[in-house]
Amino acid sequence: MPAGIMIPVRNMPSMIGGNGNVAGFGSSSGLTLGQPNMMDGQLHSLDMVQNTSEGDMARIRDDDFESKSGSENGQEGASGDDQDPNQRPRKKRYHRHTQHQIQEMEAFFKECPHPDDKQRKELSRELGLEPLQVKFWFQNKRTQMKTQHERQENTQLRTENEKLRADNMRYREALSNASCPNCGGPTAIGEMSFDEHHLRLENVRLREEIDRIAAIAAKYVGKPVVNYPLLSPPVTPRSLELGVGNFGGQPGIGGEMYGPGDLLRSIGGPTEADKPIIIELAVAAMEELMRMAQMGEPLWMPISDGNSNVLSEDEYIRIFPRGIGPKPTGFKCEASRETAVVIMNHINLVEILMDVNQWSTVFSGIVSRAMTLEVLSTGVAGNYNGALQVMNAEFQVPSPLVPTRESYFVRYCKHHVDGTWAVVDVSLDNLRPSPLVRCRRRPSGCLIQEMPNGYSKVTWVEHVEIDDRGVHNIYKPLVNSGLAFGAKRWIATLDRQCERLASAMATSIPNNDVGNTVITSSEGRKSMLKLAERMVISFCAGVSASTAHTWTTLSGSGADDVRVMTRKSIDDPGRPPGIVLSAATSFWLPVPPNRVFDFLRDENSRSEWDILSNGGVVQEMAHIANGRETGNCVSLLRVNSANSSQSNMLILQESCTDPTASFVIYAPVDVVAMNVVLGGGDPDYVALLPSGFAILPDGPTGHGGGGIGEAGTGGSLLTVAFQILVDSVPTAKLSLGSVATVNNLIACTVDRIKASVAGENA
Known part of the structure; x- marks a missing residue:
């Protein structure tokens, strides 16, 4: 069958x-x-098999369709009973539909491609056809139309495919003839090695990838930015409730300092949904930084001192309408710009800024803690061009009276076509809205231009919005002037640290170093500088009002309050084991910062304030200069006690100064351990508990002054800090006697300094 x-x-x-x-x-x-199966999509005739070829289908025309002249269509010839069984049956005859029938059915098809039984019967009666003939014609007509439509689609797809092939060949041709990334001209493959040619092609590809990231970010430009909620007032310091049971491991005197694993509040990295928005912000921030660094009036307006500019907020909003959103209610704007030439090449500067450990070390006086949460892009091979890092950092003033500023931001590095490198930060706090946010970092960072002889020209822009209600009154003029956190302080710190690094890299002992009999090799010199660097970092990280610190007020009122905190030192080779008590206080002096600095760093006047020297004669055994300022140096001091039965004590001291801040930091050191360091040994295992002073101007033009200007023309803000080992057993409880001793020590030191400085000033 x-x-x-x-x-x-x-x-x-x-x-x-x-x-x-x-x-x-x-x-x-x-x-x-x-009769054939009557499903649409098949030709309904036994003479048209299912697998009709495309060529056969093309020959089927509406006006060529033949109806069978069988029994259902007036079949001519004898019936089955009358037909001679020996006679060969005649071939069935077919006839064409008439032109009139085809035209009528074509017209009906345009109106209704799927007629029902009633419509087919009506149409067959009008045209003199059987209903089945009408049905088969419509079915075949639908199949024919479907075939024609598919043929048209195939033709269109074939054309598009040929176009894609041509584009692919053109792109291959372009890649094979890549241009030189330096001059823009064609690369001469015959004049370079295969590896060099491969690296240049790879460089071109990576540049295109950077452009692609920028293009992705462009898709998101114009999205509304989440506004910050109103901020709650800052947390006020806790009052002290002294009690024996409150010390040691019990709650009370500030608890313990957070460990390294607790750095910065637990903020996770960005989600996949956040990353396109982060890219958008980074690209827009880079463009804004370039314009902020290069534009003049009316964006930056000169102020009376003639050396600085102030940002016009109205002009800024007009030029940069988009970004991280409007300034939150209650926040103040701090914006500043500064330029300097530093003694470091541009490549090393970029590496310092993009390596979170080097960055926080070089700027230890400003950055109390920092960490990289996620690296979105490492940049092109061999450098940081296109690098994207999501970071969290805490910025500080070395005083417990100024709250730190914590910021969650993305850092983006780019090498521009003119050879300038730029590194920009912009806050991501809108991705994690929180009422605890007190600081927003608008596009801030620096432009680095290569200069001859290994120097670099750095233009720094610092632009933040801050809730400064937690700042103590004596520090408000300094903070409001921009000297506390502004571009001038960043540039001054960078300039000083570049000089220090240049000194540390010296291969021989310079003539201005003292104590060649003590420091006999360049290795010993480097080890001593490295030990001093760790001492400075430890001091700066422990004196600020960090979120990792819980200070407790011990005594007094006003600015002379002493803040104390305790921490346990266990299995830390850089600290002696036991319970360490840190105490700090800040106060104002009616003396310029440079005079306070010279007084505190001079070993000849040390006995006037240093109670621990116990009246002994202080002698400088070694002196390493690490900057053009005479006060920038690392010294090794020996205290010759008046009591001959008491062994001599060594003190490692570093003093450093710049127009925005000065430090005198010191720590007692073990004689045996110091001899190892001076011989070039590893300084990381020398236990240190640094103490010292941070000296800041009280404002640009004196106490209560305003506006950015030259520091040191008015009074000084002095922070005095001590770290003392009160018990060598980490599990011991702190006694009230130890707290009282430290409190008396710091109070006595402050009184001596005030008396000495006041006497000089008189």
Whole structure:
């Protein structure tokens, strides 16, 4: 039985005559012997098989469709009973539809491609056709239209495919003829090694990847930025409730300092949904930084001192309408710009800024803690061009009276076509809105231009919005002037540290160093400088009002309050084991900062304030100069006690000064350990508990002054800090006697300094 023919079993007796030919069918059969399956999408004729080729289908035309002239269409010839069985049956005759029939059905097809039974019967009566003929014509017409549509789609896809092939070949041609990234001209492959040619092609590809990141970010430009909620007032310091049970491991005197694993509040890295927004902010911030660093009036307006500029907030909003959103209610704007030439090449500067450990070390007086949460891009091979890092950092003034500023931001580094490097930060706090946020970092950072002889020109822009309600009154003029956290302090610190690093890299002992009999080798010199660097970092990290510190007020009122905190030192080779008590206080002196600095760093006047020297004679055994200022040096001091039975004590001291801040930091050192360091040994295992002084101007023009200007023309803000080992057993409890001793020590030191300085000033 041919494929596609179905005979219902229940109609078999009525359909098959005595000679085996089909005679008729019941109404429930659904299909007639000799008729095709009536599903759309197939040609409905036994003479048109299912696998009709495309060429055969193309030959099927509406006006060529032939209706069978069988029994259902007026078949001519004898019936099955009258036909001679020995006679060869005649081939069935077909006839074409008339032109009129085709036109009528074409017109009807345009209006209704799927006529129902009633419509087919009406149409067959009008055209003189059988309903099945009409049905088959419409089915075949639909199949024909579908075939034509598919043929058109194939043609269109073939054209698009050829276009893509051509584009692909063109891109391959462009890549094979890559231009020189330096001059823009064609690369001469014959004049360079294969490795060099490969690296240049890789460089071109990576530059394109950077442009692609910028293009992705452009898709998000214009999205509304989440506004910050109103901030709650800052937390006030806790009052002290002294009690024996409160010391040691119990709550009370400030608890313990956080460990390294607790750095900065637990803020996770960005999510995948955050990353496109971060890229957008970084690209926009880079563009803003470049313009902020290069534009003049009316964006930056000169002020009366003639050396500085102030930002016009109205002009800024007009030029940069988008960004991290409007300034939150209650916040103040701090914006400053400063330029200097420093003694370091541009490549090393970029590396310092993009390495969080080097960055926090060089700027230890400003950055109390920092960490990289996630690296989104490492940049191109061999440098930081295109590097993206999500970071968290805490910025400080060396005093417990000025709250630190914590910021969650992205850092983006880019090498511009003119050879300038730029590193920009911008806050991401809008991704983690919190009422605790007190600082927003608008695009801030620096431009670095290469200069001859290994120097670099650095233009620094610092732009933040801050809730400064927690700043003590005596520090407000300094903070409001921009000298506390502004660009001038960043540039001054960088300049001083570049000089220090240049000194540390010296291969021989310079002539201005003293104590060649003590420091006999360049290795010993480097070890001593490295030990002093760790001492400074430890001092700065322990004196600020960091979120990792819990200070407690011990006595007094006003600015002379003494803040104390305790911490346990366990398994730290750089600190002696036991309980360490840190105490600090800040106060104002009516003396310029440079005079206070000279008084405190001079070993000849040390006995006037240093109670621990016990009246002994202080002698400088070694002196390493690490800057053009005479006060920038590292010294090794020996205290010759008046009591001959008491062993001599060594003190390691570093003093450093710049126009925005000065430090005198020192620590007692073990004689045996110091001899190892002077011989070039590892200084990391020398236990240190640094104490010292941080000296800041009280404002640009004196106590209560305003505006950015030259520091040191008015009074001074002095912070005195001590770290003392009160018990060598880490599990011991702190006694009230130890707290009282430290409190008396710092109070006595402050009184001596005030008396000495006041006497000089008189």
